[in-house]
Amino acid sequence: MSMNTSGLRKERTGLIVSDRMQKTVVVSIERTVMHPRYKKILRRRSKVKAHDESNQCHVGDRVLIVECRPLSRDKRWRVSKVLERGHATTREESKGADA
DSSP: OOOOOGGGOOEEEEEEEEEEETTEEEEEEEEEEEOTTTOOEEEEEEEEEEEOTTOOOOTTOEEEEEEOSOOSSSEEEEEEEEEEOOOOOHHHHHHHHHO
């Protein structure tokens, strides 16, 4: 068996809900599970912190994140690529309204 572990890393897609930290974004990952007794499909969300080296991601972007070594106390993911850009953030809209 090969010692190459890069193929074994987890990949998830999620929506960025916060980008206020430097080089860090909070990504909301949504998954669906079936209730064991009632068989209803439920949506479960988890929020993780991901490393964004170039600060290119903003709130509302859909991104692909990849598992990596621990970068800080709660950062174990890094942003691999931006799948689609979100709409203009409220900060940019408020700047335009003040001018």
